[in-house]
Amino acid sequence: MNCSEYRANYAEFDKFPLPREVWDTPEWTAWIDHFHQCNECADWDLAQRVIKRGYDPQSFPCVHIADQITQTCDQHPDPHDCPDVLIVYAPRFDEYAIPIRDGGPSVVCIRFCPWCGVQLPESKSTRWFEELELLGYDDPFLQDIPEEYLTDQWYKNST
Ligand SMILES: [Zn+2]
Ligand SMILES: [Zn+2]
Numbered sequence: 575m576n577c578s579e580y581r582a583n584y585a586e587f588d589k590f591p592l593p594r595e596v597w598d599t600p601e602w603t604a605w606i607d608h609f610h611q612c613n614e615c616a617d618w619d620l621a622q623r624v625i626k627r628g629y630d631p632q633s634f635p636c637v638h639i640a641d642q643i644t645q646t647c648d649q650h651p652d653p654h655d656c657p658d659v660l661i662v663y664a665p666r667f668d669e670y671a672i673p674i675r676d677g678g679p680s681v682v683c684i685r686f687c688p689w690c691g692v693q694l695p696e697s698k699s700t701r702w703f704e705e706l707e708l709l710g711y712d713d714p715f716l717q718d719i720p721e722e723y724l725t726d727q728w729y730k731n732s733t
């Protein structure tokens with residue numbers, strides 16, 4: 575099976591649950607073998623998932639980050655709590671990080687995608703604290719800070 579055959583079969587073979595008469599065939603076996611052997615189709619597959627969730631994969635640094643950031647879990651509304659989530663994104667800091675699940679909400683920032691190595695934006699957390707301090711907020715996690723600092727608006731609005 576080649577890449578275009580793999581992609582042409584995607585709609586039929588990616589269903590869940592998959593009927594036995596589909597997964598019990600040599601066509602399906604060849605299809606899933608291609609998925610495991612072809613990085614390009616594995617990435618393409620991730621992009622389809624992101625699109626299905628209603629996001630544009632192009633608006634993320636790469637498709638791996640897009641898949642991580644857009645996945646949701648019924649059991650864990652906070653992605654920090656979900657063991658399936660490997661990368662979290664903090665819009666207010668423009669920061670990608672690996673959550674550390676030792677009881678507290680701590681993270682380790684990352685500068686590159688662990689899967690493809692694409693460079694990620696540098697965390698703006700230092701600037702976030704500095705700007706808020708200038709505005710008179712010396713303990714922004716406990717204080718009632720301006721709303722734009724709770725999202726990415728504070729740096730998107732400034733030049
Ligand atoms: Zn392929
Ligand atoms: Zn979960």
Ligand SMILES: [Zn+2]
Nearest residue numbers: 636638687690
């Ligand atoms: Zn990547």
